[in-house]
Amino acid sequence: MLELKDVSVWLSQNNRPLAEHFSFALNRGDKAAIIGEEGNGKSTLLKLIYDESLVDGYVDHSGQIIKKGRAAYLPQMMEEQDLAKTVAGYFEGQDTAGRAGLLASLGLAADFLRSHRRVSTLSGGEKVKIQLARILMEEPDVLLLDEPTNDLDIETLEWMENYIRRSRAPVLFVSHDETLIENTANVIIHMEQLVRKTRCRISVTHAGYREYLAARRQSFDKQEQVARKQRADYGRQMERWRQVYDRVDHEQRVISRQDPGGGRLLKKKMKAVLSQEKRFERQAESFLDFPEEEAAILTRFSEDIRLPKGKTVLDFSLPELRIGERVLARNLRLFVSGGEHVGIVGRNGAGKSTLLAALWEELRNRRDITACYMPQDYSQKLNYDQTPVEYLAANYTKEDITRARTYMGSMKFTHEEMTGKIGRLSGGQRAKLLFLDMVLRNAGVLLLDEPTRNFSPLSSPVVRQTLRDFGGAIISISHDRKYLQEACDHVYRFTEAGLELQPE
Structure with missing residues (x-):
């Protein structure tokens, strides 16, 4: 239905990578959530998949994006031209009467769809609902949704969860709603920026969100344990090596000139000791790195802020x-x-x-x-x-x-x-x-x-x-x-x- 082959994406302004050599296939039954911190490129990747022209001017990219069937895209922000329309004008040419059930499930009444209110005057949730209604009426083969639950009321949000779960079409979506992701996603795509945003990492896990977090934590903990043990063992190994080196070095310095044979033996021994050091150093180069994790950060408010209960x-x-x-x-x-x-x-x-x-x-x-x-x-x-x-x-x-x-x-x-x-x-x-x-x-x-x-x-x-x-x-x-x-x-x-x- 949708396949990415060796896709790389980087910002034109500073060449910061958002994705490198990323391959992924979205198949029937997949409900894939793209997660990651703010500014990591989630919406950019979704736009690129739908229509390259949406990212022209601010990102460069390479690789193949293969789409089979009709893809529908829900943007995070409505186009200015749609905001200027009336609600009736937004649905002009659509068979709203034939999709009364879908519209009713979204809480969109017939008189609302015929109204001459400007779309720009609608609430955030109403804007999301009419966009959803229009793309779902097209019965797409692939759904690409950027923040589909932004501003939705709780009743419609729960409807959206059920819709994604039951959708026959595969769904690729970006969302900041943890509950939605927990209740719908069976594939997690995690976009990360590491080392002060100089490196990127994308992982794909075929699991629910909670399972993904638990497996990631377990993997990171195991990697950290192995990395610590390798370095601790290396430290002890090098301490023993240092003791041998110091002993041979001391013996070399105090050996009598009247015993040249003993001196030659010590030179051979020192050569072997130094060779062992290089071997240990080569082993250290293959040690596991400590896990790199992009931590969520938000500056906290001052602890001095306290309002009296009676105020x-x-x-x-x-x-x-x-x-x-x-x-x-x-x-x-x-x-x-x-x-x-x-x-x-x-x-x-x-x-x-x-x-x-x-x-x-x-x-x-x-x-x-x-x-x-x-x-x-x-x-x-x-x-x-x-x-x-x-x-x-x-x-x-x-x-x-x-x-x-x-x-x-x-x-x-x-x-x-x-x-x-x-x-x-x-x-x-x-x-x-x-x-x-x-x-x-x-x-x-x-x-x-x-x-x-x-x-x-x-x-x-x-x-x-x-x-x-x-x-x-x-x-x-x-x-x-x-x-x-x-x-x-x-x-x-x-x-x-x-x-x-x-x-x-």
């Missing part, structure tokens, strides 16, 4: 939440105190992001707290034409620049990434920038719209731990089931009737 962070009430003439919800009430961590869930398009933006307006000018906001659309906070250094070092003093570079370096940004345009960074790297900004501002209150959506499944546990340990208050929208369970004290469901506290 009122937010006391919010609103009779009606509107967008234009449309009423999204009534009788909204939310009280947050001290270091509470609150999660908000709800269906796509209900108005959760609109609510969070309203809460931001309520908190942004407070003098007694420092609040920071991470929107779902990063372009609301980031100027994509700026460099990361310019964004983080707003005053552009030498001290600010040094501090920004130090923090970015700790999160494995390369010099090129620090000084290139933000628009060239991956979604995960942009998310890291927003986190860094919050850390540098010493924020005590965080408003986060889908905070884990662009972090890899390997980074997400670190993100969850960082936010769980945060001593300030968090108000977040999320559909990440692990995040809601591990990092939130309380979870509210957003409905037209207001916020309903969910049972723990």
Whole structure:
């Protein structure tokens, strides 16, 4: 169905390799997840497989990509031309009536599909749903999905899991949703960047995600044990060799000139000792290396951030939440105190992001707290034409620049990434920038719209731990089931009737 033969990919700007001599076949029944840290080339590889023209101008590549049948591709970001259409225009020419079952399963009603709302005004989840609907109506032979669950509500996310599991067509997907990968993938493709992003490694394992992680950990532990034993044995061996060498050397130096025969014997013995040293050194060259592992890194918030339990962070009430003439919800009430961590869930398009933006307006000018906001659309906070250094070092003093570079370096940004345009960074790297900004501002209150959506499944546990340990208050929208369970004290469901506290 899909085969890659000896494919190599490298960035045009600095020749940094993303893949080298990579071969892989995607067959019927395969549900293959591409995992790896932010900026490692996962989306780039998926674009290249679908259409080489999508990566023209920023990567070079070699090798063969063989596709049999019709491939469908879900991009991480919609095209500008599609965003400018109405919903009805987006589905123009499609047999929506004949696929009512599929559309209903995605929560797309007939009147919604006929609406003249601009696609650009839809929520993130609604955008994903209409894209999924259109490509699935084509009944493709191969599905290529880049973050298919981004912004989906939990009900649709569970539908997506079932769809991938049951799909007759093989699926190759990139996702940051650990639960989705655990529940669907039977092949794991791991893209890594090693030695300060100068080397790449891609491994393919035909197993589920948990099995892959367990086998990888076991393999790394065994490799480390063998490597340590080899070096320990070598150390003892060389210590014994040193003792023999010192004894022969001493004997050579003190031997009497009246015994030339004994001197010749010692010279032969020393030659044998030195030959043995070279043999030991050659053996050492074949020792196993210690396992190289790309660690997930996220700068932590200061431990000094602590809000008293009795402090009122937010006391919010609103009779009606509107967008234009449309009423999204009534009788909204939310009280947050001290270091509470609150999660908000709800269906796509209900108005959760609109609510969070309203809460931001309520908190942004407070003098007694420092609040920071991470929107779902990063372009609301980031100027994509700026460099990361310019964004983080707003005053552009030498001290600010040094501090920004130090923090970015700790999160494995390369010099090129620090000084290139933000628009060239991956979604995960942009998310890291927003986190860094919050850390540098010493924020005590965080408003986060889908905070884990662009972090890899390997980074997400670190993100969850960082936010769980945060001593300030968090108000977040999320559909990440692990995040809601591990990092939130309380979870509210957003409905037209207001916020309903969910049972723990």
